[in-house]
Amino acid sequence: MTLTEKILARAAGKAQVTAGDNIWVNADVLMTHDVCGPGTIGVFKREFGKDAKVWDRQRVVIIPDHYIFTADSKSNRNVDILRDFAREQQLPYFYDVIDDANGNWKFDATKGLLKKQYGSNYAGVCHAALPQKGHTRPGEILFGTDSHTCMAGAFNEFATGIGNTDAGFVLGTGKLLIKVPETMRFRFEGRLQPGVMAKDIILHIIGEIGFDGATYRAMQFDGPGVASLSMDDRMTIANMAIEAGGKNGIFPFDARTAEYIESRTRLNGTKQKYEPVEADADQKFIYETVINLDKLEPTVACHPDPGQRKKVTEMADVKLDRAYIGSCTGGKTSDFVEFARIVRGRRVSIDTFGVPATPEIVHDLQTTRWGDQTIWDILVGSGVQMTENAGCAACLGGPVDTFGRMNTPMKCISATNRNFPGRMGHKESQVFLASPATVAASAVAGRVADPREYSN
DSSP states (O other): OOOOHHHHHHHHSSOOOOTOOOOEOSSSSSEOOOTTTHHHHHHHHHHHHTTTTOGGGGEEEEOSSSOOOSSOHHHHHHHHHEEEEHHHOOSSSSSSSOTTOOOOOOOOOOGGGGSSSOTTTOOOOOHHHHHTTTTOOOOEEEEEEEGGGGGGGGGGGGGEEOOOHHHHHHHHHSSEEEEOOOEEEEEEEEEOOOOOHHHHHHHHHHHHOOTTTTTEEEEEEEEEGGGGGHHHHHHHHHHHHGEEEETTTEEOOOHHHHHHHHHHHHHHTTOOOOOOOOOOOOOOEEEEEEEEEOOOOEEEEOTTTTTOEEGGGTTTTOSSSSEEEHHHOOHHHHHHHHHHHHHHHHOSSSEEEESSSSSSHHHHEEEETTTTEEEHHHHHHHTOOEOOSSSSSGGGGOOOSSOOBBBBOOEEEEEESSSTTTTTTOOOEEEEEHHHHHHOOOOOOTTTOGGGSSSS
């Protein structure tokens, strides 16, 4: 069996499963957020009763993160609905925006968008927060009401996005009916060259197979090249499995995975026991290919979908209006460090917005020094507009007052993960997806630029 099949078989209590089987699996964690949480709660109460209790309080994680730092009253109210439910159900893993369990969330626009407006328990973007807070473990099943839940596949688990109805059912039963997906294998060999990042790997892959090339399939990333990839790299790649239509993305377990998981579960007091899976020698794939990492170049996904791949060297004549670094895919500490490496000692020439994925990343950037400056100071000094309000921000558009949102037609190069029309705001805008390094070089040049020409 493949990695995905092994996890699903275990969760179904079966010795063996095959692609195409329909099986009931036990969930290890259910995650929801402010966009889908109220709907999920509504389904749960409608189907199980207004006084029903969730199947396991320890396995429900609620992380408000999408439309948080906005004066839009309905968006603010969504967070209050989550708080009411968490209090009613006595859920230990609700990462509230405010510290008052009986309070109400209201964003204060008069304080501006740059200085933080959240309490001590706020966690930021759910997909980055889940591993940071110790909720991702090898061999487990993670369901989340967000398509990029597949990011947790970096940790050798089956992680996939589900809708509100399915999530409401899981809240009540802890189970879900799943069709075992076929598995596509992407074997990594070699290692990335300077100026090339994990984002370039996944953009290359999606360009090869198309934005629907992995529809309802597991994307298994393995091979000797994986050893050279950090956990941040693996998260970036697994995150965008959905951009090829994938059911999930998954990596093998190794010492790097173990080090991350064990440190995070100890730090947060979450469940430390886990059981990783290893693929069988005779595993069967619907598709196999080898990705030579050392041959990859900086890559861009052009409007209007991630399958529109071009090399950066083919796009030097594309002028830009905006640059953006942030989101679960491109807002990690290592992403900002690479961005800072390019812009250090330079100035951006177009409006450039930076949104760290989590408060922990804000802290990292404000305390990690490079010479006599912090990474945060380097970014701000180069002209990047950095906000301390970690969250999804303009990655999903949001209300018109969302930080970095495109409210007029423009061309933006972004380290985010999705670029269909209207994704980051105005429906006539164009979003070019690229690595943090390419976004940084392009922000300096004012056009799509090769980061290999801006090394420091």
